[in-house]
Amino acid sequence: xxxxxxxxxEEKERRIRDAVALKTPDRVPIVPLGDAFTARQxxxxxxxxxxxxxxxxxxxxxxxxxxxxLDGIQHANYNVHLLSTIWLSRLKIPGRDLGENDAWQVEExxxxxxxxxxxxxxxxxxxxxxxxxxxxxxxxAEAFAAFVATLPDAFAxxxxxxxxxxxPVLATVPYEYFCGGRSMxxxxxxxxxxxxxxxxxxxxxxxxxxxxxxxxIRGLSLMGLWIGGWRTASEFLSPRLxxxxxFPYYKELVDVAIEEGAIPVLHFDADWTRDLExxxxxxxxxxxxxxxxxxxxxxAKEILGDHMCIMGDVPPRMLSLGTxxxxxxxxxxxxxxxxxxxxILAQGCCIPPDAKYENVKAMIDSVQ
Amino acid sequence: MxxxxxxxxxxxxxxxxxxxxxxxxxxxxxxxxxxVNEVGEVGVDQRILRDDGLEVYEITSGCIxxxxxVDLVKTMEALVREERPQNxxxxxxxxxxxxxxxxxxxxxxxxxxxxxxxxxxxxxxxLEALIEVMTPLIESQIAGVDEIIVTKTDLxxxxxxxxxxxxxxxxxxxxxxxxxxxxxPVALADLARSLAGSGRTS
Ligand SMILES: Nc1nc2c(ncn2[C@@H]2O[C@H](COP(=O)(O)OP(=O)(O)OP(=O)(O)O)[C@@H](O)[C@H]2O)c(=O)[nH]1
Ligand SMILES: [Mg+2]
Numbered sequence: 159x160x161x162x163x164x165x166x167x168e169e170k171e172r173r174i175r176d177a178v179a180l181k182t183p184d185r186v187p188i189v190p191l192g193d194a195f196t197a198r199q200x201x202x203x204x205x206x207x208x209x210x211x212x213x214x215x216x217x218x219x220x221x222x223x224x225x226x227x228l229d230g231i232q233h234a235n236y237n238v239h240l241l242s243t244i245w246l247s248r249l250k251i252p253g254r255d256l257g258e259n260d261a262w263q264v265e266e267x268x269x270x271x272x273x274x275x276x277x278x279x280x281x282x283x284x285x286x287x288x289x290x291x292x293x294x295x296x297x298x299a300e301a302f303a304a305f306v307a308t309l310p311d312a313f314a315x316x317x318x319x320x321x322x323x324x325x326p327v328l329a330t331v332p333y334e335y336f337c338g339g340r341s342m343x344x345x346x347x348x349x350x351x352x353x354x355x356x357x358x359x360x361x362x363x364x365x366x367x368x369x370x371x372x373x374x375i376r377g378l379s380l381m382g383l384w385i386g387g388w389r390t391a392s393e394f395l396s397p398r399l400x401x402x403x404x405f406p407y408y409k410e411l412v413d414v415a416i417e418e419g420a421i422p423v424l425h426f427d428a429d430w431t432r433d434l435e436x437x438x439x440x441x442x443x444x445x446x447x448x449x450x451x452x453x454x455x456x457x458a459k460e461i462l463g464d465h466m467c468i469m470g471d472v473p474p475r476m477l478s479l480g481t482x483x484x485x486x487x488x489x490x491x492x493x494x495x496x497x498x499x500x501x502i503l504a505q506g507c508c509i510p511p512d513a514k515y516e517n518v519k520a521m522i523d524s525v526q
Numbered sequence: 527m528x529x530x531x532x533x534x535x536x537x538x539x540x541x542x543x544x545x546x547x548x549x550x551x552x553x554x555x556x557x558x559x560x561x562v563n564e565v566g567e568v569g570v571d572q573r574i575l576r577d578d579g580l581e582v583y584e585i586t587s588g589c590i591x592x593x594x595x596v597d598l599v600k601t602m603e604a605l606v607r608e609e610r611p612q613n614x615x616x617x618x619x620x621x622x623x624x625x626x627x628x629x630x631x632x633x634x635x636x637x638x639x640x641x642x643x644x645x646x647x648x649x650x651x652x653l654e655a656l657i658e659v660m661t662p663l664i665e666s667q668i669a670g671v672d673e674i675i676v677t678k679t680d681l682x683x684x685x686x687x688x689x690x691x692x693x694x695x696x697x698x699x700x701x702x703x704x705x706x707x708x709x710x711p712v713a714l715a716d717l718a719r720s721l722a723g724s725g726r727t728s
Pocket of ligand 2: 540541542617
């Protein structure tokens with residue numbers, strides 16, 4: 159890497175770190191994320207993009223480096239099998255089960271049974287998980303290993319373009335694993351019928367997930383990582399259950415990430431407005447709360463503005479169906495009202511596959 | 527063109543009700559399009575439905591995610607352009623809310639609907655459990671709708687049905703409230719009659 163690129167990277171990294179530390183950088187950093195969107199823009203088949211991690215990161219870099227001056231990228235690479243590793247679910251994969259350019263899908267079926275809670279307690283979560291993948295999701299572990307093996311090259315390639323790799327790995331709480339594996343419908347009933355068993359299995363899973371996260375942060379020298387929340391959102395769950403099955407587990411994951419020197423990016427999809435105040439319990443100036451357009455980001459600023467960097471939240475719908483003028487106007491409002499300090503501009507969730515190029519560009523350019 | 531949208535938790539009985547209703551509407555000569563916005567498997571045999579005069583459009587999404595609204599709007603615009611149906615029925619995913627659907631539809635740019643009506647489906651057999659676990663979701667699936675249907679009365683006990691009715695009345699006292707079993711042809715015919723052209727004119 160030449161000295162100029164190195165300097166550029168340092169400058170961008172400082173800008174992002176300043177935002178996380180609740181300072182006001184020279185300008186608001188922009189750190190987006192897009193996967194199938196880049197395949198579509200580059201004319202790469204989604205079926206190739208989502209199954210071949212070499213193709214995926216090259217496509218992402220090609221499209222994003224043409225879109226304007228990014229400070230960082232959230233994920234450095236993509237592979238569809240990652241979804242199975244979080245939600246313990248079978249997938250419908252473009253090119254295999256679907257058309258070459260269709261959107262991949264997670265099958266919402268009961269692949270994990272109530273007996274699996276006992277098996278987790280008997281065997282330990284790690285061994286159980288290994289067996290689960292081998293028996294019920296064959297090929298997943300191998301695909302995941304192949305994906306992880308490409309990460310160092312992918313990181314280097316992004317950096318070569320002067321783009322900071324911000325949060326390229328994801329971790330989450332046991333709830334997301336079980337809810338995906340059991341199917342949402344069954345898991346909701348589990349929390350009613352056998353709450354103690356569910357909690358015991360979660361408590362058995364947590365140490366494994368913490369240790370795995372610790373090793374990944376060390377192994378890849380991560381600047382940050384996603385700690386994701388999808389089905390755990392406040393909009394779905396009763397407060398009492400959220401207090402019991404959701405929040406304590408996030409707290410522990412966040413603590414490990416911070417201990418290891420990584421920035422936890424709370425990638426929280428859906429509406430978390432009800433519980434924003436609880437996030438004051440997480441360490442100040444160390445985390446990022448990344449919202450997808452459903453949580454009221456202005457309210458989040460009001461409650462958490464002095465405590466936690468906020469990231470987001472250009473709605474995916476606006477990127478697909480809106481106009482560049484609308485996107486620019488919304489980004490300016492975010493920069494002024496949620497920023498300029500303690501704020502990172504990004505799309506909410508992920509740039510959708512059919513986002514308009516000019517809308518994504520308008521988002522990226524709006525920080526200049 | 528009338529728009530009906532159904533919401534209700536996963537497995538509450540939306541698809542069953544919609545398919546039965548669509549048949550009744552078809553028998554009355556209404557051309558109906560059905561957009562199903564599933565989290566998982568759709569499990570609808572589209573060929574049979576087409577023979578019944580019902581066009582089915584599937585929207586599936588991996589995560590419970592933001593992309594669905596976009597697909598809903600695009601699908602609606604295309605089918606309105608190409609098919610000009612008299613009725614469009616939307617089945618919201620089991621984790622979507624009527625507000626979320628309305629939010630997505632605010633981007634709809636096709637010709638306006640003569641009327642719109644939102645229907646919340648409550649499954650009395652699991653309500654006690656679900657309302658304990660998922661209070662906010664179940665409440666928001668019911669709170670804003672025009673009509674609430676307590677379904678599966680053939681499976682539920684009298685006490686379960688009574689509880690579902692009282693939850694419905696508490697959360698949304700303004701909504702019309704109906705109790706039925708999707709296995710009862712008379713009740714379905716009655717529902718079809720009342721829904722055909724019953725929406726709020728917009
Ligand atoms: N006995 C009986 N079974 C019903 C009735 N309505 C639905 N079911 C059954 O309940 C199950 C779920 O019904 P669906 O219509 O698929 O429910 P849904 O709300 O569309 O489910 P998702 O799309 O997965 O959210 C199916 O097995 C139906 O056959 C009813 O009135 N009586
Ligand atoms: Mg259904």
